[in-house]
Amino acid sequence: MVKITFIDSGGTARTVEGEVGSTLMETAINNGVPGIEAECGGACACSTCHVYIEEAWREKVGTPSPMEEDMLDFAYGVQPNSRLSCQIKVSEDFEGLVVRTPDRQA
Amino acid sequence: MSETIKTDIVIIGAGPIGLFAVFELGLLDMKTHLIDILDKIGGQCAELYPEKPIYDIPGIPYTSAQGLVDALLLQIKPFNPQFHLNEMVEKVEKIGDPLFRVTTDQGKQFECKVVVIAAGGGSFQPKRPPIPGVEPYEGKSLFYSVRRMEQFRDKRILIVGGGDSALDWTLNLAPLAKKLTLIHRRSEFRAAPDSVNKMRALVDAGKIDLVFGQVTALHGDDGQLQKATVKTNDGAINQLECDALLPFFGLTMKLGPVANWGFELKNNELIPVETAAFETSVPGIFAIGDINWYPGKLKLILSGFHEGALMAQKAYHYCYPEKRLVFQYTTSSSNLQKKLGVAPQTAQPA
Known part of the structure; x- marks a missing residue:
């Protein structure tokens, strides 16, 4: 388990336990973190689990695959640090990870 | 306005659950029309993730979402379901006991004894x-x-x-x-x-x-x-x-007009049903698959299949009120096998 903090668009931070090997999206859903919809259930098919990775974490979290980039076209307010949280596997290195959720998903 | 299509059952949604409902209804001699807002058959499976794997269909260790849709289409072929794609159901009105008028956004009208809402997460609409x-x-x-x-x-x-x-x-x-x-x-x-x-x-x-x-x-x-x-x-x-x-x-799922059909929705998005036949608060209108809610509900394709089978048993009584329903298995019933077009010659009743 690693501690992961989700900050919503209003600035409220929620720190939850993320299971290594699960996805960031699953971590949010399992812990009732608002702001992540995951309409397609994690199939990289809907772009409603969009998050912004905090600058300090971008390198560790990595860059989107071409398939994820394609889905990001459908997301709102895409920025260079945008990712789809269903495509991010939680690893041991993520202790203390901070991501932000956008003000809307769809 | 075109003439009214009369049928036994209108199924709203042509995803896997709507498709399998055709099978269960067809075995019991009920004719079906399916209406879907998408331009293709298969619902989310076809629209969102056709190539993604599915591992939890009983007896099928692995299939793709599109593979499941294709297999279901093959399975229901004997029952000749009629599809109306690119159309969204706007209104469902009760006009008899039980008789419903279903109207689409393209102005098409249906008259049917039973309405089955198998609309999954709602209708796909442009984002x-x-x-x-x-x-x-x-x-x-x-x-x-x-x-x-x-x-x-x-x-x-x-x-x-x-x-x-x-x-x-x-x-x-x-x-x-x-x-x-x-x-x-x-x-x-x-x-x-x-x-x-x-x-x-x-x-x-x-x-x-x-x-x-x-x-x-x-x-x-x-x-x-x-x-x-x-x-x-x-x-x-x-x-x-x-x-x-x-x-x-792209597209997103919205509950759409279902919200205006008079059901008291659970969490503003799910239609409550009882669990003997998955009927809604309106007799003759059923809800199966991801769109329904009851205590213990799991949003699994296999749950939707089960719900469709039980729904069909009750729907039969609305379509054939005078007839008694005898429960039969496809494995042994020559009657059912005839409907499926697989009955061996010798087993056919005279």
């Missing part, structure tokens, strides 16, 4: 673009689809997106438009490479403009666009004059 204040322009100068190309003749058009819809309409409308600008957030396109090449050729020939960036604001009066603010990827902010905007940001 609103991520621009504040788009509502006043929708349907007036901002369109999510093109019904008539002529309306865009000699207009200054902005098209936003990088998929097939965006590229197809760029190519189709470029000859008509006074000026056409395609806006996409990055230099890679999801659309078919052939379309992308054709689009780039138009750009090179100076026939259309290509801008990498995002639309951030719209300006106009009474729903008529005059210009759009575009933030390009190099950070510049430009005002583009335009008469029409076509944003293609």
